Amino acid sequence: MSKSFSESYKNAGVDITAGYKSVELMKEHIKKTMSFGDTSDLGGFGGLFGLDMTGLKEPVLVSGTDGVGTKLKLAFLMDKHDTVGIDCVAMCVNDILCVGAKPLFFLDYIACGKNYPEKIAQIVSGVAEGCVQSRSALIGGETAEMPGFYPEDEYDLAGFAVGVVDKSRVLDKTRIRPGDKVLALPSSGVHSNGFSLVRKVFDVENTDLSKTYPELDGKSLGETLLTPTKIYVKPMLALLDSVDVKSVAHITGGGFYENIPRSLPEGISVRINRSDVRVLPIFDLIAKEGEVPEHDMFNTYNMGVGMTVIVAPEEADKALSVLRKNGEDAYILGETIASDEGVVLCQ
Incomplete structure (x- = not known):
């Protein structure tokens, strides 16, 4: 005892x-x-x-x-x-x-x-x-x-x-060349960053978190925001064993503009067409309710992309196939270019 x-x-x-x-x-x-x-x-x-x-x-x-x-x-x-x-x-x-x-x-x-x-x-x-x-x-x-x-x-x-x-x-980003493909692994939601802004936009301490919005397909605001961060271990380990991956970025605080450049060597940027980003409804709702400029959204949130992967163009189809076989609805987000701008988001 x-x-x-x-x-x-x-x-x-x-x-x-x-x-x-x-x-x-x-x-x-x-x-x-x-x-x-x-x-x-x-x-x-x-x-x-x-x-x-x-x-x-x-x-x-x-x-x-x-x-x-x-x-x-x-x-x-x-x-x-x-x-x-x-x-x-x-x-x-x-x-x-x-x-x-x-x-x-x-x-x-x-x-x-x-x-x-x-x-x-x-x-x-x-x-x-x-x-x-x-x-x-x-x-x-x-x-x-x-x-x-x-x-x-x-x-x-x-x-x-x-x-x-x-x-x-160990992944070596210096091998990246212009024309490489940038793949997107979808996020499950807001994940776990940017919540100081979320709380301000929705005034969560004084809001009914069980409230539903048409944009959220019947889910409550609270349930949507509390959705856990997706863990990418299974699909990514399968990818790393099958494909020559050059670089990976985890899209957390700072969004596209901070995290993607961390996975790039000097003199290389990523060009993304805005229309190719599969933005989740919760981010459209945050932008609308908080009147948040698009640049700030992409500089704060993952916008529906939890992780990016860079591979040579000839490896892109195989990489997408491996990811999809392991439960990830991955897609081509953009490509690398010779530039020092970091992320070029084209309208």
């Missing part, structure tokens, strides 16, 4: 026994990720991972870290906490893919004003689901109860992922 209990600490606002209950409730969700290489027991001081070196001549570890941002405000308002964990995993593992790496394991960090074990377990259930989707082991994490720092009903969520790639297969 544990002797770990402090009445004084509880009176200060931290109930360590609630933390123990949270861990117990998490275990059933974390077990779903155990088959991906986890060799540690939950509750230790460090997470262990057995790395399979098969086929790796010069393994390079690749790391990524991110949070969910103010999208969490929607989760608070809707009292729905089982999807934001998917966002947290997605924001990390999708970045790792841009190097050409396979995600291996994930750790999360939850800071809250008050530890409600059932709520924490809901959050972790989403993290575990994201790990299952990305074939990553959830090998550990931290829950910090911080009364007086966060409101009792609020929390923050961040994470950290590690992947691996053989050094010879």
Whole structure:
């Protein structure tokens, strides 16, 4: 029987026994990720991972870290906490893919004003689901109860992922040439950036989030905005194994104008016809309701494109076929040109 209990600490606002209950409730969700290489027991001081070196001549570890941002405000308002964990995993593992790496394991960090074990377990259930989707082991994490720092009903969520790639297969954007094809992998929605503007446009704290709009095909505003970030691990790993991919960009904060140039070498830009972008209805609604200029929309949101991939023109059809066989309705978004403009969006 544990002797770990402090009445004084509880009176200060931290109930360590609630933390123990949270861990117990998490275990059933974390077990779903155990088959991906986890060799540690939950509750230790460090997470262990057995790395399979098969086929790796010069393994390079690749790391990524991110949070969910103010999208969490929607989760608070809707009292729905089982999807934001998917966002947290997605924001990390999708970045790792841009190097050409396979995600291996994930750790999360939850800071809250008050530890409600059932709520924490809901959050972790989403993290575990994201790990299952990305074939990553959830090998550990931290829950910090911080009364007086966060409101009792609020929390923050961040994470950290590690992947691996053989050094010879690290993506090299310097190989890009004018005339290469830029492929688009559709997003599932707003994903997990730009929510400060979303919240301002819809005044979410004072709006009925169950309200529906004709543009959203019967879905409520809240349901649409809380849609989890898509995880691209399965289709992208299949693509990387089948096609000579030159570069990948994860379209997050900063939209097209910030993220696509990060995947380009000096002297190369991407030309995109505006009419070829399959913009999701939620972005048209944001632009209309907030009177947001088109440039600002493309400089803030993914606009329906969660990831871009650059391949040689002769590889484009094969790449599209592989992506579609793996559940992605990918399409040609544009092509590379000799220019220093970054992204050229043609009307």
